[in-house]
Amino acid sequence: MHIVCSLPPYAATPRRPSVRWRYLLWLALLLLTACGQDQSGLTVTGSTSVAPFAEHLAEMYQRAHVGTAINIQSLGSGAGIQAAIDGVAEIGMSSRQLKPEEAAKLDELVIARDALAVIVHPDNPVSQLSLAQVQDIFSGKIRTWKAFGGPDEPINLVIREAGSGTFSAFDELVMKGKQVTTSALRQGSNGAIRQVVAEDPNAIGYISLGIVDSSVKPLTIDNVAPSVAHVEAGSYKFVRPFLFIWQKNHTFSPLAEQYVKFVMSDEGQQELQKLGLVKGAASR
Amino acid sequence: MKERGIGVLLLATALGALIALGLITYFIFQAGVPLIAKVGLWQFLSGTEWNPTAKVPKFGILPMIVGSLWLTFGSLLIGVPLGLAVAVFMVELAPPRLAVLMRPAIQLLAGIPSVIYGFIGLTLLAPLIRATLGGPGLSVLTGAIILGFMILPTIIAISEDAMRAVPLAIREGAVALGSSHWQVIIGVILPAARSGIIAGVILGMGRALGETMAVIMMIGNSLNIPVSPLQPATTLTSNIGLEMAYAGGDHRQALFGTGVVLFIFIMILNALATTFVRRPATSRRSA
Numbered sequence: 302m303h304i305v306c307s308l309p310p311y312a313a314t315p316r317r318p319s320v321r322w323r324y325l326l327w328l329a330l331l332l333l334t335a336c337g338q339d340q341s342g343l344t345v346t347g348s349t350s351v352a353p354f355a356e357h358l359a360e361m362y363q364r365a366h367v368g369t370a371i372n373i374q375s376l377g378s379g380a381g382i383q384a385a386i387d388g389v390a391e392i393g394m395s396s397r398q399l400k401p402e403e404a405a406k407l408d409e410l411v412i413a414r415d416a417l418a419v420i421v422h423p424d425n426p427v428s429q430l431s432l433a434q435v436q437d438i439f440s441g442k443i444r445t446w447k448a449f450g451g452p453d454e455p456i457n458l459v460i461r462e463a464g465s466g467t468f469s470a471f472d473e474l475v476m477k478g479k480q481v482t483t484s485a486l487r488q489g490s491n492g493a494i495r496q497v498v499a500e501d502p503n504a505i506g507y508i509s510l511g512i513v514d515s516s517v518k519p520l521t522i523d524n525v526a527p528s529v530a531h532v533e534a535g536s537y538k539f540v541r542p543f544l545f546i547w548q549k550n551h552t553f554s555p556l557a558e559q560y561v562k563f564v565m566s567d568e569g570q571q572e573l574q575k576l577g578l579v580k581g582a583a584s585r
Numbered sequence: 586m587k588e589r590g591i592g593v594l595l596l597a598t599a600l601g602a603l604i605a606l607g608l609i610t611y612f613i614f615q616a617g618v619p620l621i622a623k624v625g626l627w628q629f630l631s632g633t634e635w636n637p638t639a640k641v642p643k644f645g646i647l648p649m650i651v652g653s654l655w656l657t658f659g660s661l662l663i664g665v666p667l668g669l670a671v672a673v674f675m676v677e678l679a680p681p682r683l684a685v686l687m688r689p690a691i692q693l694l695a696g697i698p699s700v701i702y703g704f705i706g707l708t709l710l711a712p713l714i715r716a717t718l719g720g721p722g723l724s725v726l727t728g729a730i731i732l733g734f735m736i737l738p739t740i741i742a743i744s745e746d747a748m749r750a751v752p753l754a755i756r757e758g759a760v761a762l763g764s765s766h767w768q769v770i771i772g773v774i775l776p777a778a779r780s781g782i783i784a785g786v787i788l789g790m791g792r793a794l795g796e797t798m799a800v801i802m803m804i805g806n807s808l809n810i811p812v813s814p815l816q817p818a819t820t821l822t823s824n825i826g827l828e829m830a831y832a833g834g835d836h837r838q839a840l841f842g843t844g845v846v847l848f849i850f851i852m853i854l855n856a857l858a859t860t861f862v863r864r865p866a867t868s869r870r871s872a
Contacts, residue, residue, distance in 0.1 A: 377831035457721040462806070463638045464831025480636075483648070486723055486817050487806035489827050500712060501721060 342370025343556045347381015347394030348466045349490050350415065350509055351543045354573055355394060355564075361572065362563050369556055378466035382407070385546045391557050395544040396466030397473075410545045411581035412564050413573045416510035417471055417539040418519040418527040420495070422502045427451050429521035435475060438505060441482025446503065458485035459494050459506035467491060470541040471507050511577035532579045542581065613848055617841030620644065629842060635808050635824075637836040644839045646846065648810045652818035653794060653850075655725045655811055656732060656804065660793040663733025665786055668740030669775075672782075675741070676748045677770055695738035703799030706731040711803065720815035723805035729814065731803060732796060736789035743788060747781020748774055780861045787858040791851055797822040821847045 345355055352375035359371040376384075378395040385393030386406050399409060419435055421427060427449045430438070437443045438456055447453045460481055461468040472481070488494045491508040498504040499516035510527050513519050519527050522539070531537035545561060547553075553561070563569050570580060621629050624644045632645015671691070675684045706727050715722030751774050759773040775782070805817025806827055819827075825840050825847075832840050 379831040379833045379836075383833050455720075462827045462831065463636065464828055464833075464836060469638065483634075483808040484816070485807055486721060487808070487819070487827065489801065497723070501715060504721070 342372055343392070343554065343560060344372045344374065344390045345392045345394060345545075345560075346374035346376055346384045346390040347546075348378040348396040348543070349375045350378075350396040350465075350467055351381075351394035351412075354413070354511070354543070354576060354578065357576065358564050358569055358572060359560065361569075362560055366559070371556070371560055377464060378469075379464045382546060385548060388548055391547060391551075391554060392561070393546040395546055396541060397469045398542065399544070399546070406549060407546045408549055408551070410561065410565075411542045412545050413543045413570070413578040413581045414532065414540050415543055415578055416527050416529075416532045416537055417467070417474065417507050417541065418510045418513050419475075419505065419507050419522060420498050420513060420517040420519050421505050422498060423516070423518045424502050425451060425518065427520070428518065429524065432475070432523050435520075435522060436477070436479050439476060439481050439485070440479045441484065452503075454503045457501055457504040458482065459497050459504050460485045460487055461491075461494065461507075462487045462489065466541070467507070467509070471539075474539045474541065475507070509577075513577070529574065529577065529579050540579070543578065610848070613841055613844050616838060617843070617845040620835055620838035621842045621845065623835075624839075624842075630846070633810060637828075637832070637839055642835060644835075644842070646821070646824075646843055648808050649819050649821045649824050649843065650846070651810045652725070652804070653820040653822070655814070655818060656728050656800065656820055657790055657793045659725060659729025659814065660732035660736055661786065661790060663730055664736040664740055664789055664793075667733065668737050668785075668789070669744060669782065671737070672741050672744040672748060673770060673775075675745055677766070677774070691738050691741050694734070699735065699796060699799040700802070702731050702735050703802030706799065706803035714815070718815055720813075721805060721817055723803060723817050724815050725804060725811050725818050726814040728800055728804040728818075731799060732793050735796065735799065736792050739789040739792055740785045743785030744778065744782040747778035747785070750781065751777040784858045784861040787854055787861065791854045791858070794820075794847075794850060794854065795822060797826040801826050821850075 345359070352373055356373040356375075359373055363369050363371060374390070378397050381390070381393035381395055382399065382403055383393075384390040386403070393407075395409075396415065399407060419430070425446070427446065430449065434443070434449070439458060439460070441458075443456070445451075445453055445455055458481070460471070472478075486497065488497060488506075491512050494506040494508050495512060495514070495517055498506045508517075510519070510529075510532075513527075521527075522537075525531050525537045527537055527539070532540050545564070547557075564573075574580065624632075629644055629646060630650070631647050632643060633647050634643035634645045635648060636643040671687075675687055679687065707723070710730060711722035711724075711727050713722075714720070714724060714727055718726070755773055755777055756769060759769045764772065800820055800823040804820070804823065806819045806823055807817040808819055809816065811818040821843050825843055828836070829840055
């Protein structure tokens with residue numbers, strides 16, 4: 302009995318000695334030189350919370366000054382601070398106060414302030430809480446909505462991850478040292494938190510007041526609703542600075558100077574307020 | 586002359602891959618090991634608290650290890666039976682024309698970017714699970730189901746190859762003894778293709794363990810140790826992916842340390858897979 306095994310079909314392919322590897326080399330060279338081309342523009346890098354606003358203003362500026370290249374990178378406050386210290390980016394963005402060791406190496410400019418809003422699903426009957434209640438919810442002490450007159454459903458927490466400016470701001474301003482429970486969902490951006498809360502009737506989270514929209518409901522805390530007016534009056538307490546930072550004693554490139562001037566101009570500041578931020582004047 | 590030039594070029598390319606691997610290994614260990622040493626290996630692996638930016642930082646990655654195990658084995662639970670069934674169908678039962686259609690379709694499944702899988706999990710499966718089974722929806726179960734589908738192509742392709750490679754003599758012997766087709770599949774083909782199938786499962790496992798983007802989107806990334814599949818969790822990869830952009834100092838090193846642990850996990854899996862692939866399809870003295 303003669304048996305033939307079924308072999309995979311790659312056993313016999315004809316060999317072709319004339320491979321055009323030279324063309325490949327040329328292609329590689331071409332790619333290498335293409336990488337060498339550098340746009341001499343301005344790089345602004347850092348907080349994912351500040352980036353959308355910086356981007357918006359950069360677009361306005363570039364529309365008015367055709368041919369300028371401002372590159373906004375949204376990498377997080379930690380990365381922005383590090384990049385500014387190392388000089389990798391001319392301007393860094395942070396959405397939290399600098400730590401003393403960072404402040405020793407950097408100059409800072411408060412471009413605006415932003416309030417943190419605690420948000421729930423629009424269908425949630427709860428619309429106000431006290432600060433202590435918010436702390437109890439996020440630390441995991443209270444686990445169902447029943448305690449606040451809501452349905453007997455578990456509370457699903459949505460927070461940011463460690464290292465983000467929003468995370469440290471919430472930790473500092475709201476939790477005041479109390480630990481957030483480990484069962485909280487973590488999302489990589491304010492937008493992602495808003496999306497999760499908008500889809501889950503039992504969720505609660507926190508995001509920038511600037512990006513609150515009708516898909517979620519911001520909660521009144523200690524009888525003060527989160528609003529630009531209340532932040533300016535000083536009655537809404539959960540406010541953090543949006544910072545531009547750069548190396549101490551750094552001389553700006555012309556583009557950087559123009560851009561920062563534009564951000565701080567009346568036009569730039571009004572635009573930021575239109576987007577939901579608050580003037581940075583009363584900063585520490 | 587030309588042949589020689591090509592030979593040198595190929596050698597350089599091959600060495601380049603090796604050097605890249607060496608550099609990656611060196612870099613990960615060099616960046617991650619100092620912090621593991623500082624925290625203590627056991628403390629790092631068995632610590633249940635991860636709070637890298639606190640005043641007294643905590644670097645325990647046990648929740649992520651457990652999360653990775655949950656998700657990996659969960660996805661195998663879904664992917665392996667399904668994948669094996671498809672492979673058996675394609676080799677043994679499908680009319681040739683259908684098999685010809687199915688193969689590219691399955692390859693296409695492998696070509697879908699993982700972020701698309703994640704998006705489907707996030708927008709379709711998570712709300713469904715929240716509505717029907719409760720919990721936050723973003724959970725181990727959601728991740729495991731989608732990941733189970735993501736590892737299907739690997740498992741199907743490799744077990745299909747293994748089953749096709751089973752010598753005809755064995756099959757004919759079984760038929761000659763009066764076995765039904767079903768008995769041949771269960772009693773002869775599957776056991777004979779065992780090592781290839783196991784290799785496929787291990788490679789699928791590696792894919793599940795290493796998947797990052799889709800996992801971040803689907804499993805909620807909470808830092809608890811999950812005790813039910815309806816709870817959210819974090820895996821080794823998703824935590825690196827989520828936090829790396831923001832990390833500096835010890836926090837960054839701890840993420841590289843997580844990478845070291847992951848690296849060792851994957852190395853062990855790959856070593857297992859290679860030993861199973863090398864073993865011949867039938868290890869007994871047959872024919």
